[in-house]
Amino acid sequence: MPPRDGVDATRVVLRAGPELTVGDCLRATPALADLDAAALIARADRGEIVDADGRPVDLDAPARLNTSVYLYRDLPDEVPIPFDLPVLYRDENIVVVDKPHFLATMPRGRHVTQTALVRLRRELDSDLVAPAHRLDRLTAGVLLFTLRPQVRAAYQDLFATRRAVKEYRALAGPADWTGTVEVRDRIEKTAGDLRALVVDGPVNAISEITEIERTDAGSIYRLVPHTGRTHQLRLHMASLGVPIVGDPLYPDVRPDLAERPDHGDFSAPLRLVAHSLAFTDPITGVDRCFASRRSVATTADTH
Structure with missing residues (x-):
């Protein structure tokens, strides 16, 4: 259908x-x-x-x-996400957007029309739009979609094979180390459990974390994931004693914070942004690099 x-x-x-x-x-x-x-x-x-x-x-x-x-199901009543979805780049094959906080990548559960995928399909008047990868609903930043079914697999493979280089920014408390810290552990997430957990076993989650600036709002960190486990960066920051500002799950579950968006309160976003995305275009061979215009140090650009 x-x-x-x-x-x-x-x-x-x-x-x-x-x-x-x-x-x-x-x-x-x-x-x-x-x-x-x-x-x-x-x-x-x-x-x-x-x-x-x-x-x-x-x-x-x-x-x-x-x-x-x-x-076809009846569409659920959803709280509108009152933020724009700016287009950073578009050609015949892809469209790259700067996703705001609180907007899911694609429909799931009670989030259907208030998703980046459905918004783009409606705005571009094309049902051929499809995500090449995804960002968590609470994470903002660079997100890539394909525009033609013939190229979809090639772009999705960039992410499946880790050939797309992603860099994030996060706001948290000041670090008690200098330079770059590499976190290596095993993360597993069980269906039905809101949080991912660090468990014993072979390493499957690797992140490089560097404090790059201190501001009045807190310290800004560069985060480079070398794997893509669920909630990896959020869990790794919390494990270092510098949980990301606005995180409703790590290090502790905060139901009051998690429920705010459901009541139309978007004043406390998770301060995590997919800052840049770089790859060699699998169709054209051109080196691509896209950067988010959103800042983790302020919430002004999410309103």
Whole structure:
């Protein structure tokens, strides 16, 4: 099914049990809890529940284990993210934006239209826009999207193979060291757990962290990740005793801070910015380097 108003159809993998129908499986899917039986029937009658080949699905048909069906969901009510998504660069293959804090990269959970992907699709009037990588919702900065399906894999591979060089900036308390500190450990994140954890085992997370400036607001750090574990930079800064300003998870969970954006309060962003992105363009061979215009030392550019 093609995207509708910039939003992709939802894919549901059927978890069949004895004598269950497709309708039974859909009604038992937590992600579809907002759709009652009547709403599912109405969608099926309109041909808006289809299989992987795009054929309409009969809700009364026996469910087949691990097969996929697709349907459009009602869009959730979302708190608008009142910040712009400036374009830093665009050509026929890619568009590079300067993502603000609080805007998710792509739809997930209750964040759907208030995402960089859906905004770009609507602004550029193209459902072909796709992310080449992602930034956490709370992290601002340089983010790259592709504009043509034919080139998508080439740009995504830059990030999968670590050929894209990323550098971040963060605001935190003053360091008690000089020079660059390399943090090497093992980070794992369990589904359902908000926080990632450092555990025993082979190293899978490496970051270089350097204090580069002291300001009235705090110290500014250059962070260079050599791996891409979830929350890696946030966890590594906290482990050094200099947690990033505005972090609702590290070193301690702060529900009051985490819930502010849900109530329209964007006054305390995580002071972490994807400052620059450099790579050799896999299509043109041109060396590219893009830099964010956002500063971690002030929140003025997020309003």
